[in-house]
Amino acid sequence: MDLPFEPYRIKVVEKIQRISREERVEHIRAAGYNVFKIPSAAIYVDLLTDSGTGAMSDLQWAALMSGDEAYACSNSFADFESTIKDIFGYKHVIPTHQGRAAEGMLFTVTLKPGNVVPNNIHFDTTRANVEHTGAIALDCIAPEGLDPAVEGPFKGNMSLVKLAEAFEKYGTERIPLVMLTITNNSGGGQPVSMANMREVSTFCREKGVPLIFDACRFAENAWFIQQREEGYREMGIKEICREMFALAQGCTMSAKKDGLANIGGFLCLDDDQWAQNVTNLLILREGFPTYGGLAGRDLAAVAQGLREVLDSDYLAYRIGQVARLGKRLDELGVPFLRPTGGHAVYLDAKMALPHIPQAQFPAQVFTAALYIERGVRGVEIGSLMFDHKDPDTGEIVHPAMELVRLAVPRRVYTHTQLDYVADSCARVMEIGPRLRGLEITWEPPALRHFTVKLKPVGGGRMIAKG
Ligand code: F0G
Numbered sequence: 001m002d003l004p005f006e007p008y009r010i011k012v013v014e015k016i017q018r019i020s021r022e023e024r025v026e027h028i029r030a031a032g033y034n035v036f037k038i039p040s041a042a043i044y045v046d047l048l049t050d051s052g053t054g055a056m057s058d059l060q061w062a063a064l065m066s067g068d069e070a071y072a073c074s075n076s077f078a079d080f081e082s083t084i085k086d087i088f089g090y091k092h093v094i095p096t097h098q099g100r101a102a103e104g105m106l107f108t109v110t111l112k113p114g115n116v117v118p119n120n121i122h123f124d125t126t127r128a129n130v131e132h133t134g135a136i137a138l139d140c141i142a143p144e145g146l147d148p149a150v151e152g153p154f155k156g157n158m159s160l161v162k163l164a165e166a167f168e169k170y171g172t173e174r175i176p177l178v179m180l181t182i183t184n185n186s187g188g189g190q191p192v193s194m195a196n197m198r199e200v201s202t203f204c205r206e207k208g209v210p211l212i213f214d215a216c217r218f219a220e221n222a223w224f225i226q227q228r229e230e231g232y233r234e235m236g237i238k239e240i241c242r243e244m245f246a247l248a249q250g251c252t253m254s255a256k257k258d259g260l261a262n263i264g265g266f267l268c269l270d271d272d273q274w275a276q277n278v279t280n281l282l283i284l285r286e287g288f289p290t291y292g293g294l295a296g297r298d299l300a301a302v303a304q305g306l307r308e309v310l311d312s313d314y315l316a317y318r319i320g321q322v323a324r325l326g327k328r329l330d331e332l333g334v335p336f337l338r339p340t341g342g343h344a345v346y347l348d349a350k351m352a353l354p355h356i357p358q359a360q361f362p363a364q365v366f367t368a369a370l371y372i373e374r375g376v377r378g379v380e381i382g383s384l385m386f387d388h389k390d391p392d393t394g395e396i397v398h399p400a401m402e403l404v405r406l407a408v409p410r411r412v413y414t415h416t417q418l419d420y421v422a423d424s425c426a427r428v429m430e431i432g433p434r435l436r437g438l439e440i441t442w443e444p445p446a447l448r449h450f451t452v453k454l455k456p457v458g459g460g461r462m463i464a465k466g
Contacts, residue, residue: 004320007313008411011058018044024372032453033368033438033462035377044375045417047406050343052098052256052263054410056301060260063304067297072288076296076303080266083303087238087310088215088245090268092275094282095292095299099216099254100125102267104132105285106212106252109277110177111135116170119179119214120145120158121186124385126179126214126252128447136391138166142196145187146400148337148348153228154193155339156184156221158200167207178204181214182221182244186381188403189217189322189341191224194232194244201247210271213251218244219258220342223315237310250274257343260305260410264298318342321418322408328422334429337403344407347425349382353432358383358398360437360457366404366428368462369435374424378406385449434464 019042031037040046046053056064068074081093096102103126111117113134122130122137130137140162145155158180167175180200183191204211222240226232232240245251249271255264269275279289286293294302308314319342326340335351349363356362363382370376382402390397406421428435438454456462 003415004317004324006411007311007317008057016044018375021372024375028368028372032441032455033364034449034452034454035367035371035379036450038371038377042375043371043377045413045421046377047344047408047421048377048379050257050407050409051254052261053412054260054262055412056260056262056305057308057411059308060301060304063300064297067295067300069296071291073290074296074299076299077290079303080299083306084266084268087241087306088251088268089242090245090250090270091272092269094267094269094275094278094289095294096265096267096282096286097293098256098263098265099214099252100129100265101286101293102252102254102265103129103214105278105281106250106267106269106274107133107135108281109274112176114174116166116175117177117179118158118163118166118175120156120181120184120192122179123181123185123214123216124447124449126181132446136170140166141184141187145184145190148188148335148346148351148401148403151338153191153224153339154196155190156182156187156192157196158192160199160203163200163203172207172209175207175209177210177212179212179214180248181216183217183224183342185216185343186386187401188337188346189220189344190339191221191228191342193229194225194240195229197244197247210249211247213245213248215245215251216254216257217342218251218253219309219315220319223312223319224342226312237312237315241310255302255305258306258309259302260309261298261302264294264302266292266302318410321415324415325406325408325418325422328419329425332422332426332429334422334425337401344405346381346401347378347404347406349402349404352429353435355433356435356437358402360439361454362437363402363404364438364454365435365462368438369428369431370404370424372463373427373431374420376406376421376424378404380449381405384452431463431466434466436460436462436464438462 111133115135127137142159250269335348337346353362364380386399437457442453
């Protein structure tokens with residue numbers, strides 16, 4: 001039978017309900033066509049993010065109860081630290097309340113204005129944290145990673161040519177570190193191959209520049225390596241993780257993804273001086289070095305989550321569920337980035353709504369229509385999130401891809417609910433020609449997609465009457 005089997009049964013449920021289309025229209029207007037501002041009670045299936053939205057296991061809930069709340073050197077930190085060292089293998093483990101805090105502190109102690117940080121593709125918080133220090137966030141994804149239509153096993157790979165060009169153009173002294181995001185969230189949740197990690201690692205070592213992973217979805221990436229890369233079929237997930245992490249000198253991590261927790265993060269580093277500088281800042285901003293902005297019980301839940309995420313049965317189900325959603329969308333003729341990613345399906349809004357120019361945010365239009373029609377919340381990963389000024393010319397540059405991400409929370413929704421999502425996307429395709437573009441009425445100076453307000457271009461309805 002062609003089904004991704006759930007390696008668990010359900011012990012607790014949470015009621016959700018559908019509200020009427022009229023009510024949803026009210027909500028989206030009040031939210032300025034920004035789905036981040038819609039109350040979660042007004043959403044039926046919420047695929048805004050896979051971050052912090054997963055269901056914890058019975059053992060994680062038990063860990064919460066036994067969390068040690070000592071201010072310093074708690075048992076829960078000891079468990080957290082030893083579990084992370086066992087999987088990741090780095091010398092220093094610095095807890096933070098979530099991933100972006102780890103990024104913010106790492107970049108504060110390592111970057112200066114005018115520095116450059118190459119990555120396959122920077123996630124939005126990573127880009128923003130790099131830019132906040134006055135440095136340049138540079139994407140060096142291999143070309144196939146920017147083409148939604150091309151199939152490939154490792155479309156998260158970095159281009160060694162682009163990386164070398166960056167060193168040529170800016171000089172090694174302006175590049176204090178190189179990052180690699182596994183899996184590559186902003187490029188479709190696509191994995192990076194071990195071979196590519198090894199090449200990037202060798203390149204960086206030759207230049208004397210540290211390589212740091214953005215490891216949010218490291219276990220999903222390891223599963224793809226096991227399934228798709230020559231020589232890894234018989235290797236366990238944990239061994240693959242150890243091999244990956246040995247290629248870098250540290251990582252930033254949001255435990256809200258592959259930590260299977262609702263909050264938490266950490267920064268791992270081999271370098272003593274960087275770790276000391278970050279720890280000084282940690283005490284100032286997040287808390288004592290053995291809790292870093294988290295409760296002892298949160299540390300305990302993350303440690304247990306990290307042990308569970310390495311289970312091959314879990315990963316086969318998890319990534320299989322996302323692939324199954326892709327298969328349904330395919331059957332219904334909804335265009336999406338190929339192949340499906342580890343945590344999400346990314347709809348191709350340029351293909352879906354070819355009549356809406358990128359300056360009028362077609363992916364945001366699709367996202368709003370999906371909510372209005374069916375109460376499903378996805379998120380725009382396109383020009384609203386990633387428009388930026390060219391550092392040389394100052395002109396607005398739209399991102400290459402215009403996507404609607406349907407991120408699947410871990411262990412939360414059933415196959416039936418995801419079938420409903422696929423059907424809802426087909427509904428938006430059906431009314432596609434009646435959809436009109438959006439324009440911005442207000443935006444903040446950074447990370448605008450979270451709080452931006454929009455309206456249909458020229459006023460009136462976003463969905464013209466059929
Ligand atoms: N890096 C990547 C690749 C991410 O996907 C995220 C978060 C972060 C860093 C920051 O971690 O949220 O714990 O501060 N991604 C979420 C998402 C928000 O919806 O993809 P955080």
